[in-house]
Amino acid sequence: MGDSGRIPVGIVGASGYGGVQLVRLIQDHPNLELVYLGGDSTAGKPFSEIYPHLGHQTDLGVEAIDLEVIGNRCQAVFLSLPNGLACDMAPALLEKGCKVLDLSADYRFDNLETYEVWYGKQRTDHAIAETAVYGLPELYRDRISEAQLVGCPGCHCTASLLAISPLLKQGLITPESAIIDSKTGTSGGGRKGSIPMLLSEADQSVGAYNVARHRHTPEIEQVCSDLAGHEVLVQFTPHLIPMIRGILATVYATLRDPGLVRDDLLTIYQAFYRSSPWVKILPSGTYPQTKWALGTNLCYIGIEVDPRTDRIIVMSAIDNLMKGQASQAIQCLNIMMGWDETLGLPQLSFYP
Amino acid sequence: MGDSGRIPVGIVGASGYGGVQLVRLIQDHPNLELVYLGGDSTAGKPFSEIYPHLGHQTDLGVEAIDLEVIGNRCQAVFLSLPNGLACDMAPALLEKGCKVLDLSADYRFDNLETYEVWYGKQRTDHAIAETAVYGLPELYRDRISEAQLVGCPGCHCTASLLAISPLLKQGLITPESAIIDSKTGTSGGGRKGSIPMLLSEADQSVGAYNVARHRHTPEIEQVCSDLAGHEVLVQFTPHLIPMIRGILATVYATLRDPGLVRDDLLTIYQAFYRSSPWVKILPSGTYPQTKWALGTNLCYIGIEVDPRTDRIIVMSAIDNLMKGQASQAIQCLNIMMGWDETLGLPQLSFYP
Amino acid sequence: MGDSGRIPVGIVGASGYGGVQLVRLIQDHPNLELVYLGGDSTAGKPFSEIYPHLGHQTDLGVEAIDLEVIGNRCQAVFLSLPNGLACDMAPALLEKGCKVLDLSADYRFDNLETYEVWYGKQRTDHAIAETAVYGLPELYRDRISEAQLVGCPGCHCTASLLAISPLLKQGLITPESAIIDSKTGTSGGGRKGSIPMLLSEADQSVGAYNVARHRHTPEIEQVCSDLAGHEVLVQFTPHLIPMIRGILATVYATLRDPGLVRDDLLTIYQAFYRSSPWVKILPSGTYPQTKWALGTNLCYIGIEVDPRTDRIIVMSAIDNLMKGQASQAIQCLNIMMGWDETLGLPQLSFYP
Amino acid sequence: MGDSGRIPVGIVGASGYGGVQLVRLIQDHPNLELVYLGGDSTAGKPFSEIYPHLGHQTDLGVEAIDLEVIGNRCQAVFLSLPNGLACDMAPALLEKGCKVLDLSADYRFDNLETYEVWYGKQRTDHAIAETAVYGLPELYRDRISEAQLVGCPGCHCTASLLAISPLLKQGLITPESAIIDSKTGTSGGGRKGSIPMLLSEADQSVGAYNVARHRHTPEIEQVCSDLAGHEVLVQFTPHLIPMIRGILATVYATLRDPGLVRDDLLTIYQAFYRSSPWVKILPSGTYPQTKWALGTNLCYIGIEVDPRTDRIIVMSAIDNLMKGQASQAIQCLNIMMGWDETLGLPQLSFYP
Structure with a gap:
């Protein structure tokens, strides 16, 4: 943990809808500290230029994606990218000791042939992919608790x-x-x-x-x-x-x-x-x-x-962007870290 | 036909969404003339007070529901009412020689026991109900062409x-x-x-x-x-x-x-x-x-x-209010009158 | 007029929202016949591939924009294009005797300097632009009736x-x-x-x-x-x-x-x-x-x-796409042709 | 404070939109404990029957409005009622020592004649009304900090x-x-x-x-x-x-x-x-x-x-229901209690 007593985490693909949920959730999480935002087309911009309403919450900027940098700075990394990109990044991040939570389809399949047929990309990371756990805690809570790499569900x-x-x-x-x-x-x-x-x-x-x-x-x-x-x-x-x-x-x-x-x-x-x-x-x-x-x-x-x-x-x-994506990833991280799985996650919708 | 060369028609229950569709469609129909609007809670009001955007299209007012008056004035009548009311009105209108198109569930069932179970109202008009035809022209076009009473589908x-x-x-x-x-x-x-x-x-x-x-x-x-x-x-x-x-x-x-x-x-x-x-x-x-x-x-x-x-x-x-309700009723009337079933009905949606 | 007794008209820029309104309105207009659809990125496609719901209404395809062809085929042309393109096309079409109705900003300004300042394009068609009339019939009905070129309002x-x-x-x-x-x-x-x-x-x-x-x-x-x-x-x-x-x-x-x-x-x-x-x-x-x-x-x-x-x-x-754009252009054409200005235009909204 | 170390608060008019916001906000507030929900037409129902999504958050039921009970049980009371009702309740609650935050118009006006003209109700509580402070903290923070009765803004x-x-x-x-x-x-x-x-x-x-x-x-x-x-x-x-x-x-x-x-x-x-x-x-x-x-x-x-x-x-x-109503009321209570005015209030919208 850093000085804050929180573990440092990063988001690759921060400017999309998955990313902006993660920013909000990490800001409100008692055990997480957001230290890295990565993007491609938005690299170099302050995050508040992309989402002006967050200007008062974060002064982070979006950085280019450098796996070395990310691995050194973060203890856990959320990959919020189009399908077919995470599988090129996860191996290096795991190598650096990061916990990796992938929000794309890359690490959801036990059988990579199924992935290759439906997603049209050949894979070379079979050994790594075999270690991935499907990130639906209600079914695979125990396996998630021991995973380093989680493929978060669609x-x-x-x-x-x-x-x-x-x-x-x-x-x-x-x-x-x-x-x-x-x-x-x-x-x-x-x-x-x-x-x-x-x-x-x-x-x-x-x-x-x-x-x-x-x-x-x-x-x-x-x-x-x-x-x-x-x-x-x-x-x-x-x-x-x-x-x-x-x-x-x-x-x-x-x-x-x-x-x-x-x-x-x-x-x-x-x-x-x-x-x-x-x-x-x-x-x-x-x-x-x-x-x-x-x-x-x-x-x-x-x-x-x-x-x-x-x-x-x-x-x-x-909520497709929450339990269907970003907050479920944090629920998984809570479990991977041995924390209560409800930690830091919103459970009251505003209505109407 | 009246002086206009159009047949006079009326709507009972004109102030609901089914009714306002019918008003629009009848106004644009070359063979129909709207001569009666009936309602209960809105009786006595000009129709344009209920729907101000129609003020330039009709100066009709909503009248109380008097079956004698309706039967004398109209050659065809649309009943656009909550379930369980049409069956108290249709017999008298048919007696006066009107063609009746009911938009409620009252005349949709071959077996009135089914109606009574699902709609909770006892029926006494069995003989009349037996003459009713289910108003889905794509399946029952021939029977509709000979009907005096049509139960328009849900x-x-x-x-x-x-x-x-x-x-x-x-x-x-x-x-x-x-x-x-x-x-x-x-x-x-x-x-x-x-x-x-x-x-x-x-x-x-x-x-x-x-x-x-x-x-x-x-x-x-x-x-x-x-x-x-x-x-x-x-x-x-x-x-x-x-x-x-x-x-x-x-x-x-x-x-x-x-x-x-x-x-x-x-x-x-x-x-x-x-x-x-x-x-x-x-x-x-x-x-x-x-x-x-x-x-x-x-x-x-x-x-x-x-x-x-x-x-x-x-x-x-x-469109639930058109093919699912009002314009399908007019399609039925077109068939009952021996006209082309497309007569006077819109076939171009505006988009987007 | 063609054999149909209708005047042949064309739309340049048919695949946008302005274009699809015009297609619908021209189809329903008793004195107009749609004979040309022009586009750039959609050239070569059947129009029903762009708007499948119109498949039963038109078998026209989108053609490349060839002013010679358009001018020969059409008596009136609607230009429904981004700002700055119509002024490169209108002169040739007018030369061929077409009535031109431009839905962009190109012909709305009495003073082309104002246009150049606000729209950032230099203009060379000053003589033509001076003949254009601002297409708001409620204010400039008489001038529209004598115009060959109308700049339809924003x-x-x-x-x-x-x-x-x-x-x-x-x-x-x-x-x-x-x-x-x-x-x-x-x-x-x-x-x-x-x-x-x-x-x-x-x-x-x-x-x-x-x-x-x-x-x-x-x-x-x-x-x-x-x-x-x-x-x-x-x-x-x-x-x-x-x-x-x-x-x-x-x-x-x-x-x-x-x-x-x-x-x-x-x-x-x-x-x-x-x-x-x-x-x-x-x-x-x-x-x-x-x-x-x-x-x-x-x-x-x-x-x-x-x-x-x-x-x-x-x-x-x-309706921004109707009185604010497409139907107002047809209202203008009605006036330019000496027809009743309500001809062929819808005056009943569906509600709700 | 109660055993929880939180102050007990109540909501009169809990089943409306203002009320359900307050329930959510009070649940998440570290210094408040929700102990009373009052209503008229919904009295006797569990709150989760009115808002099923809150079934896992509260087992409170809606009680009839009894000022004696409320005054005994609550240290602060939010009145979330139609205009003209709060002024009949606030005096008794203040008498019992409660802090009162009224979300209606009853206590917003310095001059009760203005209220009587615009709201059509005669008032008899002039002395009490004079002690009310207009609850817009950005303008009247100091006065709110000393108030017992706040009229929250429209x-x-x-x-x-x-x-x-x-x-x-x-x-x-x-x-x-x-x-x-x-x-x-x-x-x-x-x-x-x-x-x-x-x-x-x-x-x-x-x-x-x-x-x-x-x-x-x-x-x-x-x-x-x-x-x-x-x-x-x-x-x-x-x-x-x-x-x-x-x-x-x-x-x-x-x-x-x-x-x-x-x-x-x-x-x-x-x-x-x-x-x-x-x-x-x-x-x-x-x-x-x-x-x-x-x-x-x-x-x-x-x-x-x-x-x-x-x-x-x-x-x-x-947000009209938050800064425009419920959360602003809690911001006022924070100030009245001498707490940080941001305490317990959400500052991150979810997006999109």
Whole structure:
């Protein structure tokens, strides 16, 4: 720890939406001190030129990305970059003794061939990648606690997996019946000029995208297969809806035991997440609103059973930039450091 | 016809969102003349006091609801009222020789017991209700052409049924596999003070509602069963999303023949809707945006097949207040009158 | 006229928001036939690839911009391009006998020096520019009727000038007291990747831009000075608000005669716009909502007088892409052709 | 202080938007403990039934309003009620020794006649009202520190006064030239069914309301007059824009000394607010976005001078429910208690 009694951390890719969340969260975290912001196109600028509202909070500037410098200065590093860049940086940072939390897809896959097929980049860091742990604490808390390298989950994956995991783990559904209809806001598209993400285009409209071929599919399937103990294919369809933040995943699946009723399932979910302070199972008859989770690391889950069709419908709501990205990375770091996993993370959304 | 060469029509329940659409559409229709606006709480007011932007278009006022007066003055009447009121008015209007188009649920059901269970009102007009035709022209065009009484479909039902009908009619899917995830804006909630529909509550949020028990379920099932030739249960889940108008229904179903590819399905859909000018099948790889349909009577349909899961995903987009309500009612009236079914209806949305 | 009995018209810059409005409006216009779409980056594409929802309405493709071809094929041409391009094209098109309607700033200024200062481009087409008429029909209807070249007004300018003109023309206010606070949606920023226009950035926020130096200032001042008979400076401040379309201009000015009351002003405004079918003066106590004008060529004006301060507050609402851009250009063409100025233009917004 | 070492506080009117902000803020405040929630229509309900997302944060229920109980249990009480109710409660609570912070208009006026004229209620609590201090700490910090009863400012007033105060205090403008054009979201309308605040109505639209007669006018004038040392009338016009939270006040005024340039004014503002940690003066050329302030107690101020007109334009941005209401009340309580005025209050908005 530095003089402040806080551990020094850095962010590579600080000027994007993932980065600016991390800046805010690290500023408010009692055990972390932000000592490095790295970027490419924004190198040389004060951070407050990119985000003027933070002018009173940080006088850091964005620096060019120099792995030597980062490794010397930081004890933990968040990589918040487009897919395919982290895998060129992580090895050197790990070599320098840093803990690395990658927010891209580079270290999410057990099988790099799956990554190569879906992301179109050949990988040479197989040994390193094998040490990476999938950063969903509610499922892999123990392994995260011993990891140096964490591949933080995709936003849709976080919402989907928290909704479906108890069902698969307990063998309550026929896995091939699972359908995930996910709804997200525009911030998942990042802070770059993009016509479909213009307010003029995205507002007052809803549509599906990447139907039957979204890259989060193999990631969801990897974890589902792990939980089920055999290969599972899921139907995953993301939709863009006119809001800034938030994901609602609606999961449909057929119950193996048609005798189960809603309250049985609620009990099972409550038990499954008993040690997971960030997952809140809603009371019978209450369904989650994404708004409830905005700005927090929370995941709200609501459950319904349709006795007419023997299906369960599970709805989970998160903030895509928080539990779906930045705050979940800090939750992982808390665990890697042996701290309470709630340390320094917001749990009260402002409403409305 | 009156002196204008147009037939005189009236709207009961003119001050709601369904009513104001009808006023606009009738004003622009070459064969219709608006001669009566009826309301309860707004009776006595000029219509332009309720909707000031229409002050230059109509000097009609809202009158109390007097069935005798309406029947004498109008050749066709649109009933745009809360559920359970139309069935008390339609018999008298039909008796006076009016064509009646009901926008509520009262005349949508073949089996009034289903209505009574889901809507909680006992019915005494069985003989009349038996003459009613379900007002989805793409499926029941011929019967509508001979009807005096049309029960116009629910908004979610229109989007869902146009998406799924070709599959059921041709026996391409296992019916019990059908899952409908529907997304709609706030205008479906009507023009009344309602906390969940406040911009403060509904904006920046998404959530499901009436899961496993929405009243549109039995209506969808009635038509699906009719098409399939046997009883079909569907999983229908509506979601409220932060926009004013529009519905996107995403339909998932398992193909009976896993050899079918996307282009086969596109061909089947194009053939099915060949004589339906208001349904547009999108080219391969294009998925609908609700924005494209706003202000029009159009339904845009996009199709995807997932060869990994043997499922078809069909997405349909409509304007809930137009094809999902008011303009579809006029499409029905066009057919009842023997006119071209596109007569007087908007087919170009403004964009963006 | 062509075989269709309609005059052939073309659009240069068809793929932007101005262009797509024009396509829709020309399709619905009884006397116009769309025969040419020109573009630069989109040349060679079918128009329905850019706007899939129009696939059923036009099979035109976007062509490269060839002035010879355009001039031969079209009787009237709309130039919907970034500032500084139209002045390189208009001369050749006029030479070929086309009527030219420019939607950019190139032909809005009586004094090209003002243009050169504010827009940073030197001009060589002074003789041509002198023949251009400012395309605000409510003020310059007669001159437009005889023009071959019309410089269509800026969107903020249209709303501002329709609000303030009666006051200046009649000498009712001290001109230097005029303050215009204008609020607009994102579509004015065009269909291009732009970070501040992303839904993620623009939604849930409001801010001013180009304060004390927006390019619409000299354009408003030119017309104000013309009306007042002497040079007038105005305070003009635009704000970006989270909506797609629409402008509300709130105009504050000090009345010369403190004895005037609201109803006096309403009478004056009604008289001023008696022959202007597109301007609607609202009844006493009613203020305009931009929503009322969406999709139409209308301008709604509301008036208030504050007897405590002797100020008048005038609010005007338009659709920035319609009366503020595309439909106003067609209104001008209607006048240039000697047709009724309402011909083919929408006057009923859908609501809500 | 109680066992927790925190002082016990209560909220009367807890179920509205002001109340739910206070609940969140008090939960996160190190020196406060929430011990009472009072309401009328919601009495008897658990608070988490009204706001399910808070179920994991509080198990308090809403109690009926009993002043004796409140006075015994609480050391400080926030009254978050419609206008005209607090004045019937505050006397008894003060009598019991409570500090009272009223969020309504009841205790904002030095002259109760002004209140009676604008709010239409006769008052009998003149002696008590005379002891009330206007709760804008940046202007009245010293008086607040000695107060038992604080009348917290209106939301528009906070934004307007923070923007204009330095100009009046220093005599830099002609006071009668001041025009305030204010833009706010829907949450200011509260959590009650209201047709104009429906998303269907308020989204995609902007309009002014209560022009020349909004009740915040006399409140702004009272403080302006106090600062100027003579009676000042201001022109204040609120606008409703389609967003949930936030106010932007754009203030126009004529400079007495036309020689002043932007940087002079920035220096004056920085000096004026040197001891006010919640006001941030933006650098030259940067204008505030309301989004920057969301969820925080901050006020961002940007300044422009137009040398062509000798006017200054000041823009201030706040969160209407925070600095404009709930968090400002806690800032006042911090001062009343002798604590640091930033204690426990959020200063980092999430973005975007």
